[in-house]
Amino acid sequence: MRKFTQFMLLAVAMIFSTAAFAQSTVSGTIIDSELNAPLPGANIIEEGTTNGTTSDFDGKFTLKTQSNSGVLVISYVGYGSIRVSFNGNADLGNITLSPDNSLEEIVIVGSGIIDLAEDRNTPIAVSTIKANEIQEKTGNWDLPEVLKSTPSVQNVKGGGFGDGRMFLRGFDQTNTAFLLNGQPINGMEDGKMYWSNWSGVLDVANAVQVQRGLGSSKLAISSVGGTVNIVTKTIDRKKGGFVQQMIGNDDYTKTSAYYSTGKSEKGWSFSALLGHWQGDGYVNYTHGQGQTYFLSAGYQPNENNTFNFLLTGAPQWHAAAGRGSIGDFLENGRRYNSWNETGVSSPNNLEGDVYPGGRNIYHKPVANLSWDWNINEKSALSTVLYGSLGRGAFASERISNGVGFVRGSFNNHNWFGLVTNYNNELSETLNLNVGADIRTYNGIHFRGVNEFIGISSVDESSGYSGDYTITDTYGGINPWNMVFNPNTDHDQRMDRDYEEVITYYGVFGQLEYTKDKFSAFFQGALSNQDHQREEFFFTAEEGVSEKSKKVSNIGYNVKLGAAYEINENHKVFVNTGYYSRQPFHDDLFVNTRNSNDLINPEVENQKITGLEAGYQFGGEWISANLNVYHTIWDNRTLLSSNGEDQDTPAYEGYQTQGVKQVHSGVELEVMTRPMDNLRVNGFLALGEWQFDGSATQRTFNGDGEEIGTATEIDIDGFNVGGAAQVTAGINADYEFLERVSIDGAWNWYNDMHSEGSLSQNPLSLPSYDTVDAGFSYKMLVGEDDKNSIQFRLNINNIFDEVYLESVNGNTAASSDPSQNFKGVNINNNGRFGYGRTWNVSVRYNF
Template sequence: MKNTIKFLFFAVTLMLSANTMAQSIVTGTVLDPETNEPLPGVNVIEVGTTNGVSTNFDGIFSLKSTSVDGKVAISYVGYEKKTVSFNGNTSLGNIMLLSNNTLEEVVITGSGIIDLAEDRNTPVAVSTIKASEIREKAGNWDLPEVLKSTPSVQNIKGGGFGEGSMFLRGFDQTNTAFLLNGQPINGMEDGKMYWSNWSGVLDVANAVQVQRGLGSSKLAISSVGGTVNIVTKTIDRREGGFVQQMVGNNDFTKTTAYYSTGVNEKGWSFASLLGHWQGDGYVDYTAGQGQTYFFSVGYQPNENHTLNFLITGAPQWHAAAGRGSIGTFLENGRRYNDWNEAGVNSPNLIGGRYPGGRNIYHKPVSNLTWDWTINDKSELSTVLYGSLGRGAFASLITDRNTGEALYARGSNNNHNWFGLVTNYSNKLSETLSLNVGADVRTYNGIHFRGVTEFLGQDSVNTGSTFLGDYTINEAYGINPWEMVFNTNTTAADRMSYNYEEVITYYGLFGQLEYSKDAVSAFFQGAISNQDHLVTNEFNYEDSRESEKVSNLGYNLKAGAAYAINDSNKVFVNAGYYSRQPFHDNLLDNNRNSVDLIKPAVENEKITGLEAGYQFGGEMISANLNVYHTIWDNRTVPNSNGENQESATYEAYQNQGQKQVHSGVELEVFTRPMENLRVNGFLSLGDWKYKGEVTRRTFNADGVEIGEQEKIDIDGLNVGGAAKVTGGVNANYEILPRFSVDGAWNWYNDQHSEGPYGQDTPPLSLPSYQTVDAGVSFKALVGKEKQNSIQFRVNINNVFDEVYLESVFGTEAASSDPSQNYKGINKDNNGRFGYGRTWNTSVRFNF
């Protein structure tokens, strides 16, 4: 027995000694090739193992390997992954990571939730904008402006602050899924995005990834155009921060400050950002102002668990801009804003006038994420989130006889939104991996009208059929901070309408992926259900509640890829969606009744096919994608406007609408010289309607009027966005840390929006192009040059191009040339794009 114990002791000692002898220490320093600065937080993983470390503040790493020789994979946000071999105790010296437009890995919590294309070996059509580019190009714009140099994306700026919109492959942004750290942020009622509510999101963005078409989403969502993933800061590995001051055209000013403690020895980290902006707006009388706040707390009790809590918001108000006739703009200039009345005695005048429309909103968003590394093969990521939306669109109400301003009437759209997203991943074998997840949301929308601000009087007399006559004496105000805590919700302070809805969404997701050598393939499926319940508390003696409506939907995706060699890869993906209609399309009249649409609205049917080719070289890389999307059985609020015969407001809804979007996208990235980068893209699309639709017409009160019509739309062009887009952007480093850049964008084959029919087809709009330019300089400061001061200047639309950004209407060109503008009848409504604008900033990084 003693001999046996001695033998086992000897054997264990021998194995431990052999293991110790086999170990080696690999060290190195990771640098940015453009600035020669160290990159902290870079991930260094021993290939074939889970053994890894991160670089420190000076970009240095030291990895203890269990092998005498092998390879390490080095990856960082916005840089190309690099694999380096080692043999024994090795110093790899300085390692330069080349910058690119892909997103290899983001060091944040909830990483298993966020839908990054690099999480899957089978590719999708994707473009990534990293933090440095966002910081330089964003300026005083919203997210769509930053994305305009990616294929099949068009940004429509709109009139006032935050009123822009985005098209992706010809689909508007209600049909593109936007995610913030894995949290869906499109409106649950109608899919809309209001960028004024997210004015601070780019200040805290680590990266933004645009997945066109089918994408690689891990949620049970059915986005048609694609998915935009906004990845924000959470846990920063190192201590530091910045202070930035920006000024721009039309008295724009913005001050931002950020600080992070880094991760301390006990695993805690704290980060916060505060900002304030204000400006007069490019369009006349569209002043606005707002704040941005962000606060994050992270905790890593051990290497297997990471938790993070964050809260962010962007309270703001801004005056809106109306959309007038083309002729009116030509007479008054493209800055003209016809949505204003004469000045009144009010403390809230803008340029001597009270705005005809003012948006006021505050949407605090918070989430708690938990990442759990269960073992070497499996992980669980969970995000619990919530948001409270409070605000209104305030319209000026005047005396019909005298024109005197009486009060501002607010159309309030409040909500309470809570949800949970969780994802479990397991590497079943060397070739097979599994992802399963769940997405649960509940949304309570609260809608009513009330007095935002009294102007020429201090009370309003109103009433309804069932409530009788009453007087409103209380105003909700125009302060977005106060609106969040305003509990004044009695019927006595509301007018016109007062209703609520509860939407409950729950979905399951699953994906199986196979990857071996040059071949990868995946199959993905999701199923979801939506419950809808509406309560009307205004037009009935007692609160009236609708029947609960449930809609079941699902989607299926599959794809495969083949790596021809290290530089060439091809792929093909296909998908089918049965997508539930938006909540607002389910109701016959959401303001004044709780009845459902008759006939009942059925699910939309979406079929997507796409294929691609990827080439990656040292000096040039390229992506080529083709797509074909069929979108059938749509229910869509097609348009609204004024009936020319009766001079009354009308809104239209199309049922059974079908459209087909096909196209080709090419994206090229080149580095002809060490200090020069030139990138370009070209998108060729063909988007047409098919068959006929059933059109319903509603008056200003939302009541259906007239007979339902069958409208032939077969072969008509889909309007709103340009079918052909292209662009070239370049960055040239003249001296170390001093560079200039420029971007040219071209838009062609765009059509108007409107209530189409064969007798009233969409109009073909003139093409246009814009040129943007910028200059950047970074000065290293401090004893060890660890801090820096960055200077940036942006000039958009350098040559002050005059162009029609969007047109709503179908009025054909007049036979009198003087009544047309570039072939478009001046009586059509529309909006011209912004002229030359600029902003400049100075930023101190510490």
């Protein structure tokens, strides 16, 4: 018995010692397949046990296993789970998870050019919308509508298709940088974005990242409010595609088809998307239609080199909505269009609705060629060469008794550029990025005849050609013709005819230090921008053009920041930066339409100082971001108007120089996963955006002629208008059955103010809130359930809230309550938000 007891004690000791010896330590990094970015909060479980952990902010994890070999089950909400084998102590390296509703793993081409926040260890204020959410919730909206559930973002829809505007931290989209795969796409002349030109970009988007404030971009770009990175499909590893049909309110319909060959054994891959949309528009007489095309050809001859050619465009035309007073909308309804309503006097009202009021016709094909070269394990070079040919016009009829012509105000351009970035891991703690950004832009602006109606010519006169007859037409109503038809000769143009050349060239660099839990970076950029304008119409000598003086401005920016990871769940950071930003081309001249005269005194660089700090918390089922910011924007030139149409005698435009704005705020964003099938997110943004000091204001009529003399105006303490300074929102997704889910979003906008002249403090506008809802069902079909059919329903403003979305004017409230709408004088120009809208789609993935 004694020997048996000794034997048992020895056996137990051996078992325990063997078990202890069999334990091992396994580590790795969980990566998002679409963005090649870390996934914090991913679950890692040793199969067959309850032993597990979660990944930290950088996607990294370390797990002491209960056995020497086995399998790890790795999962993340919204992504497909995978199983990874281990044997002994091991670093498993990068482990990639793909969204569970995606058929392909995506390769990001030009990864060195696309400045995603995750590429830098020092954080910024950022929100990312992934492919599956974009696909489901976009519907028939433009990009700004998709981003409204992120802090400090507001979308103002406008009237017609693609006429909306986005505000970020109170700055409009002319002062927010938009990048398509790292390529700048804001207008070179004025920074504007026309979403009708990008109507198909979300069909091929893998992700959209909103970087608020200083951002992580190394380019010397106009990111006062922030930076929006749009990352599209390029090379798909797997073969497959989709066909989708969508219908919506007001006879909207959209058909899209996408296919990818996947990557062949020889390294080639091809993908393409074609789409067509059309609809009547929510606002009366704002119908439109367009197409989307996307072509990508990739080649990977070896592991170290990737080439990709991309071509995309969205030719379209859509009727525009005229402005109107708040009283006009109250009398005629939210769908009222002052240019086209029956019985409304308008010089552009033509029977038969050939050109309803005014029609935007545009085609802007964009092409780029990128090359990613992994030189060795520690260095890489990314380069993209791009170009676009924008062609189009705002067309309106000039008709009398059914006879006349359609006049087009053409805004064409030829734009070419190159961005290159070299990355080198100097050591385990230091990483260096250096690069160059070169752009050249030729803007071509004139008025001409789109088509004749009942006549074949029109008499005209100009300083360039004297008295002459116009017999040529350009473009017609087909946006495809805009690109492939040549420009009309100068003696076949009317009213205005000028060009400008803008050349930009700069260098940039970033040095980042990372050791243990501390990281810091320094970033800088230096650039020069040349401007020159050439006049063909208003000239002193017939047939001889006149060029302006060439204006050259040096600009630069510097950024630096640091972060500290308190532990795997808590991280803090602080960033600061200073921009000396060159003025826009349109800010330099007294009148860009008909004058080479430069503003006197000349417009100097804008001065932008930014400071931000943040705290990030990441847990197993909840994570949160808290950001504070303070931005000073000094020496700004502000262009505004009294809200009247530019072709009417009542129009007044204002150019205000020396404007100083101060934007401060706090943003809280919370993401929760209380259950595997439930996600609840929310945000609250509190801002205070005001003008500071005084400024100099000039007034111009619709022809660009200055009225009176420049005056100094006191704007100290005036509120910045256009966007709500306080916003909040809650959105949730709940999968109540397998592959069946519902979702909803509530958004609230408060502390809003009007836009317009700064002659007095903008008006305070009433707050409003909207509720959106959606339903999704995914049915697996085909062999081994590899294919699927997806059904999606979106309902926006489900309770049909009536609200003022924007107001242009500052006429004070009337003492007569009947002359006010929720405290706002109805004689101010304004626009009401859309009522209830909907869309339904069916998508077959294969």
